[in-house]
Amino acid sequence: MTSKKKPAISPRKRRTRTDSRPPTASDVARIAGVSQSAVSRAFTAGATVAPRTRQRILEAADLLGYRPSNIGRSLTTGKTRIIGLAIGYSDNSFFPSLIRELSKAFGSLGYRLLLFYTGDDGNSDPVLAEVLNYRVDALILASAFLSSDLASECQSAGTPVVLINRKIDGHGVVSVTADNIGGGRAIAQFLLALGHKRVAFVAGIDSSSTSRDRELGFNELMRARGVVPLRAAGNYTLEGAKRAARGLLAGPDPPDAIFFANDHMAIAGIEVARYEFGLRVGDDISIVGFDDAGPARWQSYDLTTYTQPIAIMVDHVVDCVRSMINGDGPAQEDRIVPGELVIRSSTRRPGN
């Protein structure tokens, strides 16, 4: 008879060949002749280990190719040092810079970004819901939408959420945006000063607070001066912006100034005005964008635009996230980062 109560080794002890795992702290401990917790301490900054012990441990670790597992660490500490970044598909050249700056800023603080691309509109909850499973230390929403369900779920999970380049009214979610209203206003003022009377606005996506606010500031000032801007939707795409521009310029009373909700669309507008309507941009027509992303500075466009100071915005995001992680209470709710109007040659010269 086989003994019933003496399994020679626990079945879990056996590992299949293919499932060989990396060396653990215990492996190192065994070789170095110390306890596993000593190994842990040797890899913890500012822990109390005798120099000689640490030395032995590091040698053993090196020998084995040991690296502390963030998984194990996260399980005990409850922190992952990972930050979720939700971002929508978009051609907007603003996003690459944003990702890079966020990655740099958080990277230097020891955080990594876990990327969640969502559809550019519609419901991004399915993918976003998953982010909580990763137990990210914070969630940054760069363009995705956040249902109130998910927002409150993050809240109760204690996961800080910061919106960048987006706002959601009423949810009490912290957000960092450029001064979209002020920028729209500044652009209106500038175009009015140039003497433009027939102006148009090309919107991005209607659900985007960014586009709405830019339009708001623009319209507000225009109407105050008795000008009612034309309007078309460009959908934040090159093709959408081209269609919008064509529609406006082929209309009965075409505008002599168009403000596009971002640089990307403005560039499409320049192409249409220049190559399809034979207009001299900055002369026959003024074109303005928003962002001051890379291509705005390229000579072929030389676009007048309102800057969106990414680095500063990212600093604010970092600041918000840090204070929320440290539990210094919720950060200031809506941070609006001022930009400035950059006047280039896509608009008429003042005094023309």
Added chain:
Amino acid sequence: MTSKKKPAISPRKRRTRTDSRPPTASDVARIAGVSQSAVSRAFTAGATVAPRTRQRILEAADLLGYRPSNIGRSLTTGKTRIIGLAIGYSDNSFFPSLIRELSKAFGSLGYRLLLFYTGDDGNSDPVLAEVLNYRVDALILASAFLSSDLASECQSAGTPVVLINRKIDGHGVVSVTADNIGGGRAIAQFLLALGHKRVAFVAGIDSSSTSRDRELGFNELMRARGVVPLRAAGNYTLEGAKRAARGLLAGPDPPDAIFFANDHMAIAGIEVARYEFGLRVGDDISIVGFDDAGPARWQSYDLTTYTQPIAIMVDHVVDCVRSMINGDGPAQEDRIVPGELVIRSSTRRPGN
């Protein structure tokens, strides 16, 4: 005297208020009146749970706002469903598309990307070494450099490594690249057919295999036809490319055709030729890029270029990673994805 051997509750049981953690499977189990493993099964696709039990569990989970922790799961399964993506700082508009496509492709397979930005050159090991601590299921290197140390460390850690848009000779690391040599050759052939005799190449970064291979194919064919291209380094930056272009065009025997190692630099070249030297691009001078990234198609540039088919390259990467994760042995070592020459108006018309 106080009893020495009866700690009322384990000290670890106490949690500070601020450290409140999300609900666990045990919490759910307690409420649903089932075992913790039942909860686990209820959240595992294709596990064996009675419908009514699952129902109860899901209700309890919902009540508590429970979400299974990927940390715990990873610890037991040894898989994180996270893929590390190392990428260098760069303005190249190729990268944003690459990140997006990778994120899409892996996302639909249930993997997320963890971002590691590295310096564009120099040693990226410090940041890359850290990637192993995260126990990523695979590592994709889009531009970063990989020391042989780290390569072998990944190897022994069993972490699949795939290079995209990069090659490293001799390490036996799987790589997916565009047909850089073939592209360079195709461009040479095309320029020769146009009758160009004074041609130049503007390189990216010397350490980049991409730039080297493009140059290789280009030079090879050029020299075979008795043409020795001029050369300048553009460093993959806008400013570098401008300097390179100025140097070439201001030289004693300026080229009438320039091949830039990527579109980004070619665009800078167009600006310089057009606005600084008053040349008609596509007429006085032919300019060619490589990538067919977004701006190449913009009318103001309308750049002749060789396509780098990102989506297909990403498919290959996914394929490599999958087969390596499944342990189907190492994937085919160097995958070269053919592109095609796209002729636009930045080069002379054939037969001019």
Added chain:
DNA sequence: TTGAAAGCGCTAACAA
């Protein structure tokens, strides 16, 4: 300065 031990949230083998 070090080690023992408990526990973090989960999966998986096994028994019931």
Added chain:
DNA sequence: TTGTTAGCGCTTTCAA
């Protein structure tokens, strides 16, 4: 179909 149990790799008391 369900529960029991061990264990994943680590940090953190606490005691020595």
